[in-house]
Amino acid sequence: MTDRQENAISDADRADARTIWDFHQMGHELRPCSAAIALGSLDLGVAGTTADLYHAGMFPVVVFTGDTSAATKERFPRGEAIHYREHALSLGVPDEAILLEPKASNTGQNIGFSREVLENAGIAVTTVLLISMPYMQRRAYATCRQLWPGVEPVCVSQPLAFDEYAKTHDDEKQFIDMLMGDMERVMEYPKRGFAIEQHVPERVGDAFERLRARGYDSWLLPA
Structure with missing residues (x-):
């Protein structure tokens, strides 16, 4: 600076x-959920937090979602979801616990496309752990409630x-x-x-x- x-x-x-x-900050109490969605952004800490939560038994499967954007194209040139997945694998998350959604370019698509990925994989979801940047929690929550009203979202971020x-x-x-x-x-x-x-x-x-x-x-x- x-x-x-x-x-x-x-x-x-x-x-x-x-x-x-x-x-x-939504202030949700962390608890195990049917699945997780890690929303793409410029913050690799989202993937690190996802790995921590997986190892803590908070979900059995995660969708990493996101293409590149103006904010992320230099940091994650192959796509947010792909870089997140690679980082999670390096932190010990098994490949069979990861689903990939590499096309979303906004929060609505993050939620909608991830829902399709989970449904196509035959995974029944009643609660979803939304893992995002700290200042994205409320928007992720509001979007999920609008687009996926039958599922209860629990929002969490890196604790900073x-x-x-x-x-x-x-x-x-x-x-x-x-x-x-x-x-x-x-x-x-x-x-x-x-x-x-x-x-x-x-x-x-x-x-x-x-x-x-x-x-x-x-x-x-x-x-």
Whole structure:
């Protein structure tokens, strides 16, 4: 991170970003599920967390889902799902416990295509462990509830606090921008039929508006 980027991010900005970060956490109690879906992203920690949870007996089979995107094409040139699978295999997850879904390009497709993969494999699912980046939990939950209403989602992520997770990004500004992008999608996607409606507390909405006014908008939806 450059000095200019560091100086541009104020303590007030970080406080607002933490408010949004906290809202993204679903706070679900971890428990064994019928299957897991590991949602593709730029964070290889999702695959590491998946391996930990498999070894803890939280699920018998996982779908790694995701193609490449603008955010991941350099880090995962062969596709998010493929790189996740390889990392999980290196951490001792057996190949027979892994299903691959390499085509999804958004969260709706992550859920919908993974559902098809599980159904085609003959796996009956009543509960699904959604493993994602920490700030993707709420959007993953809302999407799953909309697209797969007969299944109970349990959301989990790598157990890192805001400050710890921010340090895993080279560009803190971009990290906050991405938090903002997920927040806007939580608010806007129900109107488009992509996700269920969720109550957004006033303090969260206010934090979002302050950050948008400060220029944290590069991952927001096109106008």
